[in-house]
Amino acid sequence: MGVTLDEPQNYITTKLRQAVNWGRKYSLWPMPFGTACCAIEFMGVVSSFTDISRFGAELVRFSPRQSDLLIVAGTISYKQAPILKLVYEQMAEPKWVIAMGVCASSGGFYNNYGTVQGIDTLIPTDMYVAGCPPTPENLLHALVQLQEQIDREGIEAVKEKRRVPSSA
Amino acid sequence: MSRRALEHIASEIGADVVETSDELGDASVTVRPSALHRTLEFCRDDPRLRCDLLLDVIGVDYPDRAERFDVIYSMRSLSTGERVRVKTRVADGEPVSTASDLWNSANWAEREVYDLYGVPFSDHPDLRRILTHHEFKGHALRKDYPIEKGQMCYVPEKLLTDEEIRFGPQLYGRTMDRSDAVVEEEEISSDYLTVNLGPSHPATHGALRIEALLDGETIIHSKSEIGYLHRCFEKESEDHTWQQIIPYTDRLNYVSALTNNVGYVLAVEKMMAIEVPERCQTIRVLVAELGRIMDHLVCVGTNLVDIGALTNFWYFFNAREHLYTVVERMCGERLTTSYTRIGGLYRDLYEGFEDELRHSLGKVEEAIGEVTALVQRNRIFMDRAVGIGAISQEDAINWGWTGPCLRATGVDYDVRKASPYGGYETYDFDIPVGENGDVYDRVLCRIEEMYQSIGIVNQAMDRLKPGPIFSEDRRVTMPPKDEVYNSIEGMMNHFKLVFEGIQVPAGEGYGFSEGANGELGFFIVSDGSGNPYRIKVRPPCFPIFSSFTELVKGHMVSDAIATLGGLNIIAGELDR
Numbered sequence: 104m105g106v107t108l109d110e111p112q113n114y115i116t117t118k119l120r121q122a123v124n125w126g127r128k129y130s131l132w133p134m135p136f137g138t139a140c141c142a143i144e145f146m147g148v149v150s151s152f153t154d155i156s157r158f159g160a161e162l163v164r165f166s167p168r169q170s171d172l173l174i175v176a177g178t179i180s181y182k183q184a185p186i187l188k189l190v191y192e193q194m195a196e197p198k199w200v201i202a203m204g205v206c207a208s209s210g211g212f213y214n215n216y217g218t219v220q221g222i223d224t225l226i227p228t229d230m231y232v233a234g235c236p237p238t239p240e241n242l243l244h245a246l247v248q249l250q251e252q253i254d255r256e257g258i259e260a261v262k263e264k265r266r267v268p269s270s271a
Numbered sequence: 272m273s274r275r276a277l278e279h280i281a282s283e284i285g286a287d288v289v290e291t292s293d294e295l296g297d298a299s300v301t302v303r304p305s306a307l308h309r310t311l312e313f314c315r316d317d318p319r320l321r322c323d324l325l326l327d328v329i330g331v332d333y334p335d336r337a338e339r340f341d342v343i344y345s346m347r348s349l350s351t352g353e354r355v356r357v358k359t360r361v362a363d364g365e366p367v368s369t370a371s372d373l374w375n376s377a378n379w380a381e382r383e384v385y386d387l388y389g390v391p392f393s394d395h396p397d398l399r400r401i402l403t404h405h406e407f408k409g410h411a412l413r414k415d416y417p418i419e420k421g422q423m424c425y426v427p428e429k430l431l432t433d434e435e436i437r438f439g440p441q442l443y444g445r446t447m448d449r450s451d452a453v454v455e456e457e458e459i460s461s462d463y464l465t466v467n468l469g470p471s472h473p474a475t476h477g478a479l480r481i482e483a484l485l486d487g488e489t490i491i492h493s494k495s496e497i498g499y500l501h502r503c504f505e506k507e508s509e510d511h512t513w514q515q516i517i518p519y520t521d522r523l524n525y526v527s528a529l530t531n532n533v534g535y536v537l538a539v540e541k542m543m544a545i546e547v548p549e550r551c552q553t554i555r556v557l558v559a560e561l562g563r564i565m566d567h568l569v570c571v572g573t574n575l576v577d578i579g580a581l582t583n584f585w586y587f588f589n590a591r592e593h594l595y596t597v598v599e600r601m602c603g604e605r606l607t608t609s610y611t612r613i614g615g616l617y618r619d620l621y622e623g624f625e626d627e628l629r630h631s632l633g634k635v636e637e638a639i640g641e642v643t644a645l646v647q648r649n650r651i652f653m654d655r656a657v658g659i660g661a662i663s664q665e666d667a668i669n670w671g672w673t674g675p676c677l678r679a680t681g682v683d684y685d686v687r688k689a690s691p692y693g694g695y696e697t698y699d700f701d702i703p704v705g706e707n708g709d710v711y712d713r714v715l716c717r718i719e720e721m722y723q724s725i726g727i728v729n730q731a732m733d734r735l736k737p738g739p740i741f742s743e744d745r746r747v748t749m750p751p752k753d754e755v756y757n758s759i760e761g762m763m764n765h766f767k768l769v770f771e772g773i774q775v776p777a778g779e780g781y782g783f784s785e786g787a788n789g790e791l792g793f794f795i796v797s798d799g800s801g802n803p804y805r806i807k808v809r810p811p812c813f814p815i816f817s818s819f820t821e822l823v824k825g826h827m828v829s830d831a832i833a834t835l836g837g838l839n840i841i842a843g844e845l846d847r
C-alpha cells in the first residue's frame with residue numbers, strides 16, 4: 104500500500120492527549136434516558152431537521168454498556184431514581200452526563216412529592232440545558248460545549264471519581 | 272335524561288340512596304357503602320341504563336368530615352349515552368367493596384385510589400400501590416400530606432414474586448411441545464426465563480415497566496408497572512390557581528399538548544357556564560385537531576420503528592417539524608404550548624398563519640401518502656401487525672378503552688360525535704373504524720383520522736372571521752386597560768383577577784373531550800375559592816395500558832413490542 108512509515112511526510116506529531124481527546128469528542132455515543140416530554144424533543148434533535156450526526160453523536164445506543172454520553176431527557180421521579188443510578192453505574196469510563204431540560208436540571212416546575220429536584224442529587228452531571236423543553240439548537244449547543252470540555256480533560260483511563268452527593 | 276336515570280336507580284336501591292343530583296346534566300347518586308356494589312351492578316346491567324364503560328374511579332378527601340373520603344365511580348353507556356356517577360362516603364380505613372369483578376378497568380383505578388388516599392377495597396385481587404413507589408409512606412393526595420415531601424426510593428420493586436417465577440410452569444401451563452425432551456419435572460422450572468423491560472427501554476417510549484415470564488420467546492405471564500413519571504399533576508393543581516394549571520396540562524399528553532389545553536379549559540368553562548366568541552371556538556377546534564395530527568404522527572412513526580421500519584419515522588418527523596414551525600410562531604413553543612386560557616386564548620393567530628398552515632398540511636399529507644404506500648400492503652408489516660394484539664369489542668369496553676384503539680375494534684364511539692362540544696357538530700367529518708382491533712387496524716385508523724383532522728382544520732380555516740377571542744365575562748377576562756385606569760369597578764375587577772384568580776363556583780362537574788388517545792376527562796370539585804379543591808384527570812391511556820398483560824399473553828416478545836407501540840401509551844398522561 105501507499106503509506107510507508109519511513110517517509111518523513113507521512114508522520115504527524117501531536118500530543119497523545121490531544122489525539123485521544125479528538126477521537127473521544129467527535130464520537131460520542133449517546134444513550135438517551137428519555138422519560139418525558141424532553142424525550143420527544145430529543146427525537147427532533149436526531150431526526151433530519153437538526154441532525155445530531157453533524158456533530159458526530161448520532162449513534163444512539165440504548166444500552167448503557169455501549170455508550171459514553173448519558174442524556175437525561177425528562178423528569179426523574181423518585182420511583183425512577185434508583186434506575187437512573189443503576190444505568191449510570193453500568194456505563195464504562197470515560198462517561199459524561201447532560202441534563203436536558205429544567206426537570207432533569209433542577210426539578211423544573213415540579214416541586215412536589217414525586218419529583219427528584221435535579222439529577223445532580225443522584226449522579227455527577229456535566230452540562231445543564233435550560234428550557235422546558237430545550238429547543239434542538241439548545242441541546243446541540245450543550246453538545247458542542249461538552250466537546251470543548253472533553254478537549255481540556257486528561258486522558259487517564261478512569262476519570263477521577265467525582266463525589267456523588269451523599270443524599271443519594 | 273339524567274333525571275330519569277336517577278329515578279330508576281332510586282326505585283331499585285331504595286332507602287340506601289343518600290342523595291341525588293343532576294348538576295350540569297350528569298346523574299350523580301350517593302349511596303351507603305353497603306349498597307355500592309349493588310348499585311354499580313344495577314347501573315351496568317339494567318337495560319335502561321346499561322353503563323358498560325367504567326370511565327374512572329375517583330377519590331376526594333374531606334378531612335373535616337367523619338366519613339372522610341368520597342369514592343366516586345364515573346360511568347358512561349355507549350348505547351344510551353347516559354352518564355352516571357355513583358358516590359359513596361367512607362371513614363378513614365373503612366373498606367369499599369371492589370368493582371373489579373364488574374369491570375376490568377376498575378382494577379387499576381381502585382389501586383390508584385388506594386395508593387393516593389389509603390381507601391382499602393375489599394376483595395380486590397391485587398391491592399398494591401400503583402403511582403408512588405413501594406417504599407412510600409403515607410398517602411399523597413390526602414389534604415394533610417405536604418406537597419413537597421418527597422421520599423427516596425432505594426431499591427426498584429420486584430414485580431413477579433418468587434413464587435410466580437419458581438412455579439411458573441405449574442401455574443400458567445406450558446406452550447411448547449416437550450414430548451421428546453428428557454428432563455425431570457423439577458428441572459422444568461428452569462426453562463422459564465424472566466425478562467424485565469423498562470422503565471428505561473427504547474420500546475417503552477417513556478417510563479413503563481413490564482416483567483415477563485418467557486417460555487422460549489412466548490410470554491406466559493407478565494406484570495406491568497407504572498408511576499415512573501408520576502409528576503403529581505393532581506396535587507400540583509390543588510396548589511395552583513385555575514389559569515396556572517394550563518401549563519401542567521401540556522405535559523399530560525405532551526405529544527398533543529394543544530388538544531389537552533382545549534380539553535381543560537372546556538371543562539372549567541362548563542363549570543362556570545362561560546360562552547366564548549365564535550372565532551375563539553373555531554381556533555380551538557383548529558388547534559385541537561392539529562394536536563391530534565401531531566400525536567398520530569409520532570405514534571404511528573414510532574410504532575413502525577419498533578417493527579423495524581425506520582424510514583417512516585423520518586418522513587413523519589419531518590412533517591411534524593413543519594407543523595412545529597407554525598405552532599411555534601403561533602404561541603412561542605414547539606411542544607409545550609399552553610395556548611388556551613379559561614375564557615379565551617393566549618393570543619390571536621399571526622398574520623399569514625393560514626398560508627403557512629396550508630403549506631405545512633400539504634407536507635403532512637405528502638408524508639402520510641408516502642408512509643401509507645410503504646406500509647399498507649407491505650408483506651413484512653402485515654405479517655407483523657395483522658392479528659397481533661387483537662381484542663374484541665366487549666373486552667375493549669370492559670377494560671375501559673376509548674379513542675382510536677377502541678375504534679379499531681369497530682365501536683364508533685368518539686366524543687366529538689357522541690356528545691359534541693365546541694361546535695364540532697357543525698363540521699363535516701367521519702369516524703374511521705377498524706374491524707379486528709389489532710395493531711394493523713390501529714395504525715390504519717390513526718392514518719385515516721389524520722386525513723379527517725386535516726379536513727376539519729381546512730374547514731375551520733375557511734370559517735375564520737375577524738372578531739374577539741376573549742369572552743366578555745368579567746369573571747374570567749381582564750377588563751380593558753382604560754376601564755382599569757378610569758373606573759373603580761374596572762380596577763377592582765382587575766385586582767381581584769390578578770390577586771385571587773378566577774373563582775369557579777362551588778360544586779362538582781365532569782368535563783370531557785376527545786383527546787388524541789380517547790376520552791380525556793377532567794373531574795372537578797370546586798369549593799368556590801381561587802384554587803381547585805380537586806381535579807381528577809381521566810387519562811385515556813391508563814385503562815388501555817392496564818389491559819396490556821392480557822393482550823400479550825401467549826404472544827411473542829416482539830409482538831408485545833409491536834402491540835405496545837400501537838396503543839400509544841404516553842407516560843405523562845398515564846402517570847400524571
Ligand code: SF4
Pocket residue numbers: 139140141142176177178203204205206207211234235236237522607
Ligand atoms: S423540562 Fe419541561 S419539557 Fe422537559 S421533561 Fe420537564 S416538563 Fe417536560
